[in-house]
Amino acid sequence: MEERNGDDRPQLPPPSLWPVGFAVGIVCLLVGLIVSWYVAAVGAGLALVFGFLWARDVATGRGATAAPSDEEVAATDGEPPLRESEPAEQFPRSKFLEGATLGLGALIGAIVTLPVAAAALVPGFVKQKAKKVDLGPLSNFEEGQYYVATFERNAEEGHISRMSAFIRNNGDLNGTPSFTCISNRCVHLGCPVQSGGPVFDDRKKTVKSDEGEIDLIPALPAAGFICPCHGGAYDQEGNRIAGPPVRALNRFDFSIVDGRLVLGNMYSVAEVEGSGKSAKIVKYELAGPGQHVDGPEAWLYPAQPPH
Amino acid sequence: MATTQKRSAKQTALYPLDWLEERSGIVGGVRYFLFRKVPGDTDWWQTLGSATLTAFLVQLVTGVILAMYYKPDVNSAHASVEHITNDVWGGWLLRGMHRWGASVFIILLFMHMGRVFLFGAYKYPRELNWIVGVLILATALFEGLTGYLLPFDETAYWATVVAININGTAPFVGPYLATILRGGAEIGPDTLARFYSLHMLLVPGALIGLIGLHLYLVVRLGVTSPPWSRTAADLDLDPKPPPTRSGMVTPAPRPTGVRRRPSE
Numbered sequence: 001m002e003e004r005n006g007d008d009r010p011q012l013p014p015p016s017l018w019p020v021g022f023a024v025g026i027v028c029l030l031v032g033l034i035v036s037w038y039v040a041a042v043g044a045g046l047a048l049v050f051g052f053l054w055a056r057d058v059a060t061g062r063g064a065t066a067a068p069s070d071e072e073v074a075a076t077d078g079e080p081p082l083r084e085s086e087p088a089e090q091f092p093r094s095k096f097l098e099g100a101t102l103g104l105g106a107l108i109g110a111i112v113t114l115p116v117a118a119a120a121l122v123p124g125f126v127k128q129k130a131k132k133v134d135l136g137p138l139s140n141f142e143e144g145q146y147y148v149a150t151f152e153r154n155a156e157e158g159h160i161s162r163m164s165a166f167i168r169n170n171g172d173l174n175g176t177p178s179f180t181c182i183s184n185r186c187v188h189l190g191c192p193v194q195s196g197g198p199v200f201d202d203r204k205k206t207v208k209s210d211e212g213e214i215d216l217i218p219a220l221p222a223a224g225f226i227c228p229c230h231g232g233a234y235d236q237e238g239n240r241i242a243g244p245p246v247r248a249l250n251r252f253d254f255s256i257v258d259g260r261l262v263l264g265n266m267y268s269v270a271e272v273e274g275s276g277k278s279a280k281i282v283k284y285e286l287a288g289p290g291q292h293v294d295g296p297e298a299w300l301y302p303a304q305p306p307h
Numbered sequence: 308m309a310t311t312q313k314r315s316a317k318q319t320a321l322y323p324l325d326w327l328e329e330r331s332g333i334v335g336g337v338r339y340f341l342f343r344k345v346p347g348d349t350d351w352w353q354t355l356g357s358a359t360l361t362a363f364l365v366q367l368v369t370g371v372i373l374a375m376y377y378k379p380d381v382n383s384a385h386a387s388v389e390h391i392t393n394d395v396w397g398g399w400l401l402r403g404m405h406r407w408g409a410s411v412f413i414i415l416l417f418m419h420m421g422r423v424f425l426f427g428a429y430k431y432p433r434e435l436n437w438i439v440g441v442l443i444l445a446t447a448l449f450e451g452l453t454g455y456l457l458p459f460d461e462t463a464y465w466a467t468v469v470a471i472n473i474n475g476t477a478p479f480v481g482p483y484l485a486t487i488l489r490g491g492a493e494i495g496p497d498t499l500a501r502f503y504s505l506h507m508l509l510v511p512g513a514l515i516g517l518i519g520l521h522l523y524l525v526v527r528l529g530v531t532s533p534p535w536s537r538t539a540a541d542l543d544l545d546p547k548p549p550p551t552r553s554g555m556v557t558p559a560p561r562p563t564g565v566r567r568r569p570s571e
Contacts, residue, residue, distance in 0.1 A: 033479055123497070124490045157495050160381045190472040191465060229469065288485055290476035300478040305486040 016057050021050035034302050125305055131155075132255075133263045135214055136207030138177060141169040141261065142218075146236075148184075148199060150215040151263075164192065165252055165263065166225065167216075170277035178277035181252035182238045183266055186227040188245040190289040193234065196223030209260075225249065237272040237279060246292050248272055251281070265307070270294040346532040346539065352426070353530060355419040362412040363447075363518065369405040370507060377457070379503035381496050384459040409451055416444055428531040436524040443517045446510060453506035459499060467502075468494060 028043025133151050141147060147167045154161040163184070170178040186193050197220040205216045224235040233242040238249030248271050253264035268287045273280040284293035286307045292298045328334035376395055378387040391398040420440065423429055429437035456467040471494070475485030490497040532539035 030479075121487055124486045124492075153493070154495075158382070160496055161493065189469040191469065229465070288475035288482050289472045291482065301482060302479065304482050305492070307492045 016054060018050050018054035018057060022047055022054055025050055034299055131211075133211050133214075134209035134257075135167065135261045135263060136209055136216070137260050138169070138256065139259075140205060140207060140216055141167060141179070143169045143171045145169065146195070146219045146221055148195065148215075148217045148219050150217075152212050155211050166195070166219070166221070167261070168276075173277040177256055179254050179261060180237070180276065180279070181254050181263060182225070183250040183252060184225075185250060185289065186229065186232050186245060187240075187247055187249060187268075187289045188227060188230055188232045188243065191227050191229035193225040193227045193232070193249070195219040195221040196226045196233070197221045237275050238269065239272050246290060246297075247294075250286065268293045340526060343526060343529075345530040346536065348532055348536045348538055349530055350533045352422045352533075355415060355422050356525070359412065359415040359419050360518065360522075362408060362415050363514070365404060365408045366412055367511065369401055369408065370511070372401055373405055374507055377503075379457070379500045381459065381499050384457065384499060388458045409454060413447060413451060416447055420444065426531055426534055433524070433528050433531070436521060436528065439517055439521045439524065443514065443521060446514050446517060450506060450510045450514065453502045453510060456499060456502045457506065464494070467498075 025043050025045070025047030028046055029040050030043070032038070032040025032043050131154055133153060135149055135151065145168065148164055149167050150162060150164045152158065152161050153163050165184060166180075166182040168180040170180055172178065184192050199217055199219045201217060203218050207214045207216060221236055224233060224241065225238065226233050227243065227245075231243045232240065232245040234245070234249055235241050238251065240246075240248055248269040250266050250268050252266055255262050255264060266286050268284040269281055270284065270293050282294075285304050287293050287301060287304055291301045293301075324334050373391065376387060376391045376398065378384055388402070391402050393399075395401070423437065423440070452467075452470055455470075456463050471485050471488050474488060475481045477484060486492065488498075488501075489495070490501045
């Protein structure tokens, strides 16, 4: 074995090429996350192999020079080699027992740990189907007027699931009613945006539906929508006009069922062209606040967890 | 006669410790930990680490008592915090200690970190202890994040919304990280209980483990002298005594050899 270094001589690792391969593997892995899972798998494999080789080099001192055999180790440990003349056992029993103990221990550990970790992590990713919310008869929505609708998204969860949307009746489009349904969650960091103009609390209507009570308050967001937290500002179509948000406000799918307005799932919008019923909207999968849905920055968020 | 009696009385009093020591060696261990040698010129700044530890212990104790009255449920969490503050005897003080103590803990962590940096105490062979310290800092900040939601008022709710969404903007893993933190696509009933469990079980456990490792390394590697230490720089080997202040202005002579290292 090597002589111990003194305090004043920090140990230097021997030069090795393996870290380069390891780094290439990691880069492949990260690129693969964007481009394709196959590339990611190849990258992961490369990183594992080269990482192992690297770790082996570090552990044994140097890959090129042969690792000291068991007998050498025993000799330097100060124990007299007992069976110097006998050939070393090819598959020593102690090695097998050691491996079996570690392997069984790892197996038992995995059997215990995996379900526990899954119970902690998986529930957040399943059963995310958002419920539809009935906002009541269309007659409550005067044409061209914005309403702040406040409702419980999930009656089972109760008050904690309360959220608001800005609803505007755009009149008929090709014979079917057209609505603008904008979520009030700022797409900077998720604070509730407010109407940039008066909210007529005295004309508040409360509609009863299967989802409980829904408050409809007429509003005149003349200056669009403004976020109180960090000053994000949006126009009446939800397009960003100032501040830190990275895209336009999220919108709700909607449908008309038996003359009632029903909100569906939310989707993300990069930018709305036009306004009202003639607005052109490209739907993106719902993304979290602060995440780009178009342009090169969108590559940073290649996949969204289920919503 | 009297001395013999005194000695036997002392032996009787110390017998439990002897009993414990003989069977566990724990008394010697504690003695080693408490009475180990440190450099003679150890500075007051070097008490910041144990001050941080004290602040953490205060958080542990007050947190355990708070958990006796707190209800991690979206409909009763805030009411239970009001109950602690207004109804529970001494609860206002208990909650105040935990709430303000959290800030004290973080402030002391940063001061301790600054001291270690300015003293150069992170250098070889103590790099690993710096790394462990950084992990402690990150874990402590996560403790602050999870604790902030628990009063469950408007500030707590929206601050947590913003904090989770900041995590959500991290490249690639951000959206998944946010979902894991929330326990779903939106903050819901599970989020509060989740944060409560993280705040009082998982993260403190991790902190205790990391602090144990940190202390082990401190004891193993010893305490660094301050950068201005003459002893550590071997400047005190000449017979000239170091200038010592006596009174406010005039340096007075001092007997030689006082500030030698014990080994010399």
